[in-house]
Amino acid sequence: MALHQLIQRCLLLGVKAKSLPPPPAPRPPAALAPLIEAFASDHRRFDARAIHYGHRYRSGFWSIYLLSAIAVLFAIMPLALGWDSPTHMLHPFAGLWAIGEVGVIGTVSAIYWLGHRRDWQSQWLRARTTAELIWYLPMLAPLIDFSAPNSDANWYLRVFDPGKEVRAADEVGTLCAKNQPLARSLLAAAWSDPAFVSSYAEWTMQILEQQRHYHLHVAHRQHALRHRVHSLNSVLFGLTALGALTHLVIHTLWLSLVTTFFPALGASLHGALAQSEAYRLEVTSERLSGELQGSIGHIRAALRGGGSGGNVAALKDAVQAAIASILEEHQDWHLLVRPHNLPLA
Numbered sequence: 001m002a003l004h005q006l007i008q009r010c011l012l013l014g015v016k017a018k019s020l021p022p023p024p025a026p027r028p029p030a031a032l033a034p035l036i037e038a039f040a041s042d043h044r045r046f047d048a049r050a051i052h053y054g055h056r057y058r059s060g061f062w063s064i065y066l067l068s069a070i071a072v073l074f075a076i077m078p079l080a081l082g083w084d085s086p087t088h089m090l091h092p093f094a095g096l097w098a099i100g101e102v103g104v105i106g107t108v109s110a111i112y113w114l115g116h117r118r119d120w121q122s123q124w125l126r127a128r129t130t131a132e133l134i135w136y137l138p139m140l141a142p143l144i145d146f147s148a149p150n151s152d153a154n155w156y157l158r159v160f161d162p163g164k165e166v167r168a169a170d171e172v173g174t175l176c177a178k179n180q181p182l183a184r185s186l187l188a189a190a191w192s193d194p195a196f197v198s199s200y201a202e203w204t205m206q207i208l209e210q211q212r213h214y215h216l217h218v219a220h221r222q223h224a225l226r227h228r229v230h231s232l233n234s235v236l237f238g239l240t241a242l243g244a245l246t247h248l249v250i251h252t253l254w255l256s257l258v259t260t261f262f263p264a265l266g267a268s269l270h271g272a273l274a275q276s277e278a279y280r281l282e283v284t285s286e287r288l289s290g291e292l293q294g295s296i297g298h299i300r301a302a303l304r305g306g307g308s309g310g311n312v313a314a315l316k317d318a319v320q321a322a323i324a325s326i327l328e329e330h331q332d333w334h335l336l337v338r339p340h341n342l343p344l345a
Contacts, residue, residue, distance in 0.1 A: 002055035026206035029199040050127035057120040065272040072264040074101035080257040146184040219285035236266035295322035
């Protein structure tokens with residue numbers, strides 16, 4: 001488990017997450033199985049890379065914010081413990097807290113430096129984009145007329161313009177060119193086969209249902225995380241206010257710890273939550289889950305119309321629209337994440 005996942009799990013202790021029944025495993029058409037297998041190893045490679053750098057980047061900014069609050073705690077502890085007084089028996093060790101504070105600040109700086117030098121964010125975004133595009137290539141392939149001449153190696157660019165992130169994904173274009181002969185031979189007469197049409201439609205709906213399930217889970221989790229952090233912040237700032245008022249009556253150095261560390265911890269939690277874009281992820285995921293539900297309905301309607309093989313033209317349009325929605329959401333995610341790149345708290 002990555003550090004950011006562990007932190008969020010601790011924050012969500014006691015929260016009852018909404019659970020949904022798992023969707024059925026997608027069953028691809030037999031005609032597409034060799035194509036799916038041809039892309040599988042590349043998808044796994046980029047997916048593993050995206051997970052690796054995604055964990056590093058997200059753990060990095062959660063660490064930076066929370067360690068900044070810890071640095072404040074180290075700075076105030078000698079005062080709260082009374083070690084700053086020359087008469088205290090542990091006064092000679094007061095400098096250890098300063099050393100610890102410098103160590104924490106150095107750790108924050110090291111995370112920031114490593115994150116920028118090794119480009120965790122860009123590596124994550126690039127690998128995640130490539131993995132997602134490879135994942136949907138077998139679904140996209142039946143929509144392409146491989147007999148028509150086309151200068152674009154990237155299959156996505158033959159169907160629509162999905163944005164600059166897709167245009168920059170050179171690995172996807174290379175894989176498309178490599179596997180085009182296989183796709184052409186597998187799909188030459190696919191749309192004239194009612195069995196392929198129905199199995200392709202069912203498989204597409206199953207994949208979209210998986211994505212809808214995933215985005216509903218993201219929306220529920222981000223909603224719970226946002227409300228838990230807001231509740232903790234309310235408690236922390238409430239205790240800070242109480243400590244400040246109590247300090248007017250009772251003069252104790254421990255109240256300085258309350259009025260200094262608690263607001264620093266609350267600000268750190270709020271900063272990490274803001275950088276994770278919990279609210280916008282929640283809203284975007286809820287919107288996309290609704291759009292995917294609509295896409296599933298359109299595909300099902302096209303499958304039921306036009307006889308035993310369904311309405312092929314309507315089915316192609318419905319699948320294309322579904323992929324377009326997914327790509328649009330992915331581009332929005334890029335715009336959401338890219339401006340944040342491990343800012344020092």
